[in-house]
Amino acid sequence: MSQELWTAVDNYIVHKMLPADESLDQAVRASEEAGLPSIQVSPAQGKFLYMLAKVHRAKRILEIGTLGGYSTIWLARALPEDGRLITMEIDPKHAAVAQSNLDREGVSNKVELLVGNALDLLPKLEKRNESPFDLSFIDADKVSIPAYFESALRMSRSGSLILVDNVVRNGAVADAGSHDPSVQGVQKLNDMIAGDSRVTATVLQTVGVKGYDGLAIALVN
Ligand code: SAH
Ligand code: DHB
Numbered sequence: 001m002s003q004e005l006w007t008a009v010d011n012y013i014v015h016k017m018l019p020a021d022e023s024l025d026q027a028v029r030a031s032e033e034a035g036l037p038s039i040q041v042s043p044a045q046g047k048f049l050y051m052l053a054k055v056h057r058a059k060r061i062l063e064i065g066t067l068g069g070y071s072t073i074w075l076a077r078a079l080p081e082d083g084r085l086i087t088m089e090i091d092p093k094h095a096a097v098a099q100s101n102l103d104r105e106g107v108s109n110k111v112e113l114l115v116g117n118a119l120d121l122l123p124k125l126e127k128r129n130e131s132p133f134d135l136s137f138i139d140a141d142k143v144s145i146p147a148y149f150e151s152a153l154r155m156s157r158s159g160s161l162i163l164v165d166n167v168v169r170n171g172a173v174a175d176a177g178s179h180d181p182s183v184q185g186v187q188k189l190n191d192m193i194a195g196d197s198r199v200t201a202t203v204l205q206t207v208g209v210k211g212y213d214g215l216a217i218a219l220v221n
């Protein structure tokens with residue numbers, strides 16, 4: 001089993017299941033041209049996020065970590081006409097590229113892009129006291145995952161979904177002695193939710209163009 005094989009199969013899946021999409025392709029191109037890191041969810045993962053939001057009939061979505069807005073577009077597409085998505089991005093350059101991608105996609109009316117450190121933005125958002133988020137997608141820095149998860153949980157309702165990207169990290173998550181702060185962030189999340197009566201959670205391991213990683217899925221009880 002190798003990266004080469006995972007990539008080949010991922011390309012096969014995308015070829016079969018995902019019709020050509022000029023808007024998403026353009027979003028990726030614009031992000032590349034602006035020099036953003038190419039760490040957005042893969043096309044097949046983006047479609048999976050879209051489908052989860054659809055199945056869940058999500059009307060309000062929270063995203064932490066926008067980058068160029070690739071996952072944002074997938075999630076925004078799943079929203080009904082009166083749906084809302086709030087996304088947070090610390091890097092103004094990433095945010096500018098994302099805003100232009102969201103404008104081009106025609107979803108800016110549904111999406112509010114907040115620029116700043118999510119650790120500062122989330123408490124402010126909690127104070128806004130908006131209706132709870134049906135779905136939260138946590139995909140920013142990995143060190144603060146536990147804090148993001150607690151905040152997302154406070155802004156959830158019974159039945160809300162909280163998704164956390166990159167929780168397997170090439171298998172490093174199973175290394176109890178890891179000194180990598182990002183791995184420790186993920187491990188803390190798992191410790192938190194393992195015996196937590198507030199959520200029902202599992203982790204899906206994934207392979208593909210982005211290597212070997214995983215997505216945590218928590219359903220709020
Ligand atoms: N969700 C995106 C990828 C996000 S990559 C997609 O799949 O298309 C992670 C992003 O989180 C980067 O753009 C990074 O700048 C941002 N980020 C990192 N730390 C952050 C923080 N503390 N607050 C908000 N955003 C942060
Ligand atoms: C990284 C971050 C991500 O959100 C991701 O999906 C892949 C890689 C990173 O920081 O390296």
Ligand code: MG
Binds near residue numbers: 039040139165166
């Ligand atoms: Mg990610």
